[in-house]
Amino acid sequence: MIGLWSVPLLFALPLALGILSLLVAPAWRARLIFIGLPLLVAASLDVLAGLATAGPQVYRLGDWIAPLGINLVVDGLAVGMILMTTLVASLSALYARVYLRDHPPASSFFWPLLWFLWAGMNGIWLAEDIFNLYVGLEVMGLAAVGMVALRATPQALAAAMRYLLAALLGSLAYLLGVALLYGAYGTLSMAGLQEAATNNATTQVALALIILGLLLKTALFPLHAWLPPAHGGALTPVSALLSALVIKGSFYILMRLWLVLGPEVTPELTAQLLGVLGAGAVFFGGWMAWRQHHLKQLVAYSTVAQIGYLFLFFPLVTNTSPEAARLAWDGTLMMLVAHALAKAALFLSAGNLILAVGSPQISHLVGISRFRPMSLFSFGLAGVSLMGLPPSGGFTAKWLLLHSAILSGQWWWLIVLFLGGLLSAAYIFKVFRMSFREGPQIDRSVTPPLTLDVVALVLAASAIVIGLFAHLPLHWLRMGSMLGMG
């Protein structure tokens, strides 16, 4: 069986390391990454190799057949997310190892939380069972809350509390949806649901609950209020992980369930509504980002805006031609991956700039381009992808989405993509304007360790490169996808 060991390792290993990092002395916690990262990278690549050679697989935990047991689905989508997680989380971990050196020892609890978070995310990517997804969501969500709280300042605690409440409410709504689905169809497996689900009141209410719960966790406008303080106020590597990966978890579940339930069940009206909310997020988030004075808050609001693009997926795949649906699928996933890479890079380079000037205020960045060109360059590369300018992953994604919107005759989404791009340019260049301004000639710049700059640059560069070499990744991502395309 392909991936016999590597698939369970993807969550078992982080879990084990999470526990081990509690047992070792605090100084040793960070060093566990030298065991964990290579193994996780190897496992991810092995899973990819399995996918490329043998196609999508189902992994039966305990060798029980679903719905009795829990299955894992190893298709292109799952593997794509796993690889994205491995890349972003590994680099963030390398960043954190250096970044946290100067922080109080309590921040070494970042490590167990990181491993649990990682396990939760890999669990979600692989899950095929809707209740298992609930538990996975909780692992990921609580680890994320813990990470936000790590700073233990009043602001961090308030942000964590707000995040926790949103996460709890979201998962309860999801759980109730699961309860209704189980009551109606007697199965928790997605494959079973796909076969059994019909269009009736129970399914619709369950779907509505699941959507609402997951929207809250994804922080889609107007349910986004918890996100900016949590993402903007956390330790820099935490911000990167949360914005790049964690919010994608709930979106991913929504995307999968939407396709599992199929066009018969998923109402077009809801799809359009989700798209409209996405558009609202793009505008509102972009506008708010532009208004921020605090660098990391700006980046956090940018996440609010970028989430909006992902939700164009729903109107573009529901009752549209197969070609438009395929393009929307490609575009959304490209957007998801490109945003993960670019946003992580943006947060990390923002963190570097803040370290350099010793202040989180954007207005204190005057003239920084002279002292920290490399941090700014990473910020710029990531910004290019967020603005959707070529050549970048963001551009390729936008191209695909535009294509899909035209093809499906839903021209109104073009306006969203158009104005959204301009808004993101406005807030990204706001930072640049400041950095190019020639201010008082005081060299206040602190030089952060090189590793920090290099990690941010690698992430930013990969956000660019993924746009140019999107062919193969998109091909993999389509493998075994539920849109019924080759």
Place this chain on the structure above:
Amino acid sequence: MDWNGLILLGVLATSLVASGVIFLLAESRLVMRTVVNLAAAVLKLLLVGWIIWGVYQAVEYEFRFTIIEGVDFILRADALGIMFVGLSSLLWLFTTIYAIGYLEKAPNRSRFFGFFSLCVASTVGIALAGNLFTFLLFYELLTLSTYPLVVHRGTRESLRAGQVYLYFTLGGGALLLFGVVALHVLIGDTEFVPGGSLAVLDPSLHPMLIIIFLMMVIGLGVKAALFPLHAWLPMAMVAPAPVSALLHAVAVVKAGAFGIARVVYDVYGIEFSQSLGLLGPLAVAASITIIYGSLRALAQDDLKKRLAFSTVSQVSYIVLGISLFGPVGAVGGLMHLLHQGLMKITLFFCAGNYAETLGVHKISELDGAGERMPATSVAFTLGAFGMIGIPPMAGFISKWYLGIGALEAQMNWVLGVLIISSLLNAAYFLPILYRIWFRKRDRLWCEGKVLGRFETQGSLLIPTLATAAFALAAGVLAGMPFSPLYWADLIVSREYLQ
């Protein structure tokens, strides 16, 4: 993968790699930076020479790989593209030399030269792009890499100019993107092929095609500074002189004009554009811009601003030539792409020399400059004569062909536009020449730079004289092989005979 494809990548890589290396170099590594800059520029020029020779002999140069399903990244050297590449790489070399002298001891040079090389890479990419997607890719990259140059000085004014520049170019870029995607939906990957590829489409789609054309021309018109999309160009003159010279006389505005040429010739096809009735309005827009730019130029006292408005006007000659249906007009327009580049960069170099050496920015302060800086002033005079179109300067040949082309296309009113604009050109250039040569110096110049052996630093003077010589030669030797006229003829013969 054949070598002919890789050589195109090489042409791109010379400036891309140079840009990367320069970014990583410390600010203080002056010698190293200069070496990298010059080596890359020379290497690029050699590679381009090689390709020109090949294209002349009809060798195919193509590089492609698939980005996403149905979308390829294509680089291809055809006669039109390689003409623009040749111009950019030649002028890059000169401008680099000029910039090294101009920015001596200025801050942030690493950043400057890094983005400068990136700009050249984008321009070359635009020229070599083999389909609309690739074109768009480099077109936006050009926007991004020029922004830091426009705001280079970091003053309030330049930041403001940068912002306006962004508004215009990003908005235009987005429109272009829509047009490109829409075409892509209609016919798939839009490769540039002589004669265009849209004529086969169903006539019911024609209104759609007209809208798409409009969007693309607006998107490209921003960079080509077509009226009323030109406002960013005079503002961007706050940038250092080499930036104004290469980017705003050559790379950026020409990228727009070149893009329009690509769309008309190789996407829609000249005959199909004519049958859709697109060329007439384009010619009108170009004519309005020509007259408007000249009128505005008259009113400027700031030398660079006057040159900028002159650029607004002159670039539209290219667009005008493209929109004249018939080979002669096309030759005139394409030729002017080269001519105007050579002449305008000379003028900007001269303006930079005056500013750096004498501290003079205003035309009213130029009295007697000819005496103090004869060589620069001669170069300026040559450029100005060319712009006015005095025979046998290059500008004359462009205008001559444009005029004949207009008659051939039965658009006789264009002739009037040409005459009026030439008169206006004379009206805003001749007074400058008069001041330089015939007025006595009436004030003390603050001498900015220490004198070398020449009237100013060698690194400022040599490029100026070289480009002036090229501009002169383009006109005088127009009948020789590989002259702009010759090459434009080659392009048009391949374009129209399809």
Place this chain on the structure above:
Amino acid sequence: MPWLDLLLGFTLCVTAGLALIARDMFRAVIMFIVFGLLMAVAWVRLQAPDIALAEAAIGAGLTGVLLLDTLGYLRRPFGSRVDNPDDQT
């Protein structure tokens, strides 16, 4: 009709309502613990003795103790400041 179950369900809702609207925080927590114990009975009625055990021990017992403990924490004097009065909405 399963009268006993109806009564139990009704009582559950009432206790939950009381726990939610009680003016005094302490009373609210006590009502919550009562609610948890009633839940355990409900689980027995649903023929789920395992859940009943878990609910009694964890749901009512542990959660209740944690809440009570926190309540005690809030009631201890808070430095020189006056304790926040429970806000009523």
Place this chain on the structure above:
Amino acid sequence: MSGAISGYMVFAWSGVLLFGLGLFGFIAHRHLLRRLLAFNIMGSGAFLVLVGLAQDGRGVDPVPHAMVITGIVVAVASTALALVVFRRWYRASGRTDLPEDT
């Protein structure tokens, strides 16, 4: 639907009401302890719906039982985590609610 309502269904309906009540409390209250209480009540409601609905007309089903046990443990872990954060927050700020809460 049968005419007579089964005992299981009674609890499913109670679960619906409890979830609604809990939701009301969760949103209406500002005091964080009250919101946690409400969260736990909502959770109980969801569990009742899960088991009640699954067993109605089909008899005892061990799978939802296991799910509910898991759910209870997750709920207690979440509550405990929330209380830890809450206590720290209270100690740092002296507040029992969140700032800027409308």
Place this chain on the structure above:
Amino acid sequence: MSLRTVFAGLLCLGVIIALGWAVLERPMPEENLPERVAEAMPESGVEHPITAVLLNFRSYDTLLEIAVLLLAVVVALALREAQPDRPEQMGLDNPLLRAVMAWLLPLILVVAGFLLWAGSYQPGGAFQAGAVLAAAGVLLRLAGVTTAWLDNATLMRAGLALGLLTFLGIGLLVMLPGVPFLTYPAEHAGALILLIELTLTLSIGLTLISLFRLTPPYADDPDDARRQETPKP
């Protein structure tokens, strides 16, 4: 009535109506999972179906659930270290309570053991037993009994980790013959599950105790809550 209350009320009403509609219109499932559970019981290694589901059929859920519990402890530990508590002076210190405790404690342990063992054929199991253990711990704390081993961080953490580590270890170990994660061989399933449950009980009990003990004991004046050096374990 604030706007918020009105909003909450309307939302609550809407949700109840929607849920009611969903419950009324619920179709009868065609899938019969209980039947499948019953069929697979002989291979599960235990006799009690819920234990079988929790620790065999759907043991992966349980694995992640333990992780959730541990997470809460990790956050509590992290926050305590970030904001150290004052030296603890806890408990009622009541001699009577102490005396009762001396009797009660063994009894509680017996009950816990019984619940654990009973879990394989009747209601009970690791979670319930763990909760009972935790109750004992809480009582100890209330009684002010100083239990050195509970304060020994290393031992405590080892105890916390034991359950999940054993679970993971067994899950991986059984893969050696080339079967998927968590596939217990039918002949040893009972023993393996018992082993997992045993360690889980201990860990769950300790986790719950920690959650109780790790919350700050005092409401300090924030101005006074200066960083104190706590001795590292």
